[in-house]
Amino acid sequence: MPLEFARSELLTFGVELELMVLNTRDYDLARGAADILPRLAKMKLPGEVKPEITESMIEINSSVSRRYDDLLRELRTVRDAIVETAERLNLAVAGGGSHPFHKWHERRIYPTERFRRVSSLYGYLAKQFTVFGQHVHVGVTNGDDAVYLTHRLAEYIPHFIALSASSPYFQGEETSFETSRLHAVSAFPLSGHMPMVQTWAEFNGYFDDMKAYGIVESMKDFYWDIRPKPEYGTIEVRIFDTPLTVERAAQLAAYVQTLAAHLLRERRSEPILPMYRVYGYNRFQACRFGFEATVIDPYTREQRRLADDLLATLERIAPDAEAMGSREAMSGIARATREGANGSAWLRAQYGETHSLNDMVRLQAELWGG
């Protein structure tokens, strides 16, 4: 039975944000999801707040927005509710792609059937997967467009990494990477990018094969950087570290939305093979060096500084930003790019100041609180 691609309103968008739950004593991860969530459930909030695989994570699912302003306003409301609820439980909540010093073996799996199953399949990977990401969904009207955008947005993966990077420390160590979270993702068997199918029909063929092999049961089993999400009628970009503020989270979502608008208007037709040849290299460069990475343009074979490439892209999509109402978000992204300002830079500065990862996380939680 082929996967049905639900139709959704073109270029509407929404986000999922995974957040860390912390104690306020030493700012290590804390069990708290099961206490925070029932209290939030009693409030009237847009979207949804859900459990994630360990009890130290909660996940915000925004409702569907058309414009950047709406999304930002909603995220601020939900953030305030979460922060206030957590405070009453003597817990704190923060953004960031990974917790800098928690010990993964101390994490506990949230008691639901699916999470238990995942945990028993992946063993320690499941607990080590206590990393925190942002997913951005953009609505498209059919499966073919979803396949097209999934491929074409892959070219911008290095930008997404540099802008969202906020996990320079992992297991108590300075990793020298801008994001260490993506290593945890790479360990899973179905990570990476979607195979080079060209249409929704071809994708269905691939999915049927994988199911027939017994490798996957549903779309949830693919851990790709970008994937089509047929149930929602969206494409889902999953590469982002959860940023340190909701403002950056909304900007990132607006950037994906604006790029999608641009790509659907331009309908690029270059072959995708060269792009995937440089994909792994560019992705690594961005993870390691952020804005200062050297990325390769697969079509001109030119090497460029990531920040320059990002600024040039912003100029190219300026008309689309105007149309989508995301001009303010794009200028925020341009400013951050020029200043080299992402979560990792901020965290390194705080650590330089305090010499304590505990204090750094405390400040990270304060920043998240707005």
Place this chain on the structure above:
Amino acid sequence: MSATFLPSLPFQLSFPLLFGVLLVAGMLGGEIARALRIPRMIGYAVVGFVFGPIAGAMGLGSLIDEARIFVDLALGLVLFDLGRRMDLKWMRRDWSLLATGLAESLLTFIAVFVTLEALDFRPVLAGLAAAIAMTTSPAVVLLIVHDTHSEGQVTERALNLCALNGLLASVIVTIMLGSAHYESRMSLETAVLHPLYLFAGSLFLGASMAWSARVIARAIERDREVHFSLLAGLVVAAVGLATLLKLPVILALLSFGLFARNDERGYALLNVSLAPIGRLLYIVLFVITGASLPAGALAAGFWGGLALIAARAAGKLAGVMIVAPLGGLRLQQAAGLGLALLPMSSLSLLLQHDIARLYPAFGAALSAIFLSAIIVMEVAGPLAVQFGLKLAGETIPEGEETMTGAGPRAA
């Protein structure tokens, strides 16, 4: 011919030898308890019960007096850690936490007071005893939290309430000592000034230790090991100073911990764990507590002891079960929290001991009741905490238990 290089008889038991023997014997008892799937500290205490009469026969006298310095150090550390766990900001943000603490303390006081009055004890004595009964043993709770890797709302609330009832009890005992003094015809000045000195002196000592810690911390590297030495040193010194100044170690160290934690601006002190030295002192604390409990008291005060335990448990459970759910705790969590507040051990013993020394009229009858209650709770208390935390779903799931780290997770 006398060989002067040989030791002379009779042997004198030295502190290092005593400490070493208690530590190893206690550790072995703890591991046996572990193998029987009961909390380690029951093993420590049982080793103490066995050790007590032997020490008595060897002419070592009351162990709690001989080894008082270890008890003070261990309790000092426990209370410092507890103080650091107590979060005044949280109490301001969630009124139900403070209300739960006040309710369970108050109801416990009333229940025990009424029970002892019914047993014909004079009001001053019944009041002192009721105040002591308010305390929850922080050492038992901290150690079980550590050994079961317990984590969550009930755990955090239990530790905060434990600090709160300890603080309330010390304040009430200090004030009541004043009226006890008055009753025993001491001058009015003593009746007023002594409690005032104990109270203000302890707070001042705690605050100045925390202040020194911060001043030194600012001058040295922000490094965990350096801060560990700083805090461990200051805690030991604070115990010494409190003893020197005739101040209650309990109140002084609790306030040291409180001031060290609730430092709103500075964050100069790293929140380092004192666990590595904690485990050693905890073992010795439980063994000595066990050893200083005369088995004879169990028979002498058995029924009174049981009445005390029942009244105290009723007060604590009722207070928590009534108020905690108002703050959003599920019923199971509230029950778990109530059970976690039941242990009664070295802290009550020390308070009782201090009072008995300062004020002999506390009397043999009441002491016997108290001691027999403590003996029973030495076993029942740890079981109650472990069961309560499990009921609340906060201990590590069966089969995942490991022994990591070396002591109560304090920081």
